[in-house]
Amino acid sequence: MLDSLESLNAPEDVINWFADFPDGPIKGKTFAEFRKNPNLSVDELFNIAQNIEQETQQKEQAKQQNIERQFPDSVVFAMSCVSNDNLKLWVKSIAYKKFGNDFSSYDQDVLRANLLLIEEWVNSIDKEELSNFQLQNYGFEDLVEQIKKFKQDQIEASGRDKLGFKEIMYGPEWSEQNLNGFVIVELNEKPQLVYESEILNHCVGRSDHYINEVKENKSRLFSLRHMRYV
Numbered sequence: 001m002l003d004s005l006e007s008l009n010a011p012e013d014v015i016n017w018f019a020d021f022p023d024g025p026i027k028g029k030t031f032a033e034f035r036k037n038p039n040l041s042v043d044e045l046f047n048i049a050q051n052i053e054q055e056t057q058q059k060e061q062a063k064q065q066n067i068e069r070q071f072p073d074s075v076v077f078a079m080s081c082v083s084n085d086n087l088k089l090w091v092k093s094i095a096y097k098k099f100g101n102d103f104s105s106y107d108q109d110v111l112r113a114n115l116l117l118i119e120e121w122v123n124s125i126d127k128e129e130l131s132n133f134q135l136q137n138y139g140f141e142d143l144v145e146q147i148k149k150f151k152q153d154q155i156e157a158s159g160r161d162k163l164g165f166k167e168i169m170y171g172p173e174w175s176e177q178n179l180n181g182f183v184i185v186e187l188n189e190k191p192q193l194v195y196e197s198e199i200l201n202h203c204v205g206r207s208d209h210y211i212n213e214v215k216e217n218k219s220r221l222f223s224l225r226h227m228r229y230v
Helices: 002-007 012-020 025-036 042-070 073-080 085-096 108-124 127-133 140-158 190-200 209-215
Strands: 168-170 182-187 221-226
Touching: 002 012, 002 025, 012 025, 012 042, 025 042, 073 085, 073 108, 085 108, 108 140, 127 209, 140 190, 182 190, 190 209, 190 221
Parallel strands: none
Antiparallel strands: 168 182, 182 221
16 A cells, blocks of 8 residues: 555655554545545545444444344344354354244353354364355254364364374484474374364364365375374
8 A cells, every 4th residue: 555655646644644544444445535536635534534434334233223123133142142254144044044043042141152162163264164064054053063073073182192093104214314203194084183183273173074085085184293193
């Protein structure tokens, strides 16, 4: 944005104002207005930004009011428990409309805790894996049960030292002597992937997507680790 401002011959106070303004949609829309009229002052830009923010808030309020008119209070509450847009859509379009879960039979604290469990898991995996998981095929209770199963797999695998690797692909002797003692192993069983996710905090073992890819010979996964963890 700085280069664009300079190309528009923006005065220094305008450049500084944009530099200090928090990144986000409001900043982008305000800059778009400045591009249309590079003679705008800082005071005028401030007013434009305020108007854009107010319009955004009004749209959000209207959106929320529309949701409240369309759905039962229990579904509105469930949507308010999560911030992930994919999950909000799942709550109203899949859990409620497709599977008939109106959430009215749940204690609110229990419902909130389970929805936060779902959201934590959804946020821990990448978009491709979420797409392959096919969230649209799960109602509320089935999804909670599936995620708890994934969590239990992680707990059971996290304490394992010997995970049954079929063979060492390379090592423990290396041309780079500082790597001696380390080996490359192939990950081809679910507990191995779960353990890998637990230690490195990534998504490879947090659903069945990657192990299914391995079992169907679509992917091969490898891990670099010390001999004592093989």
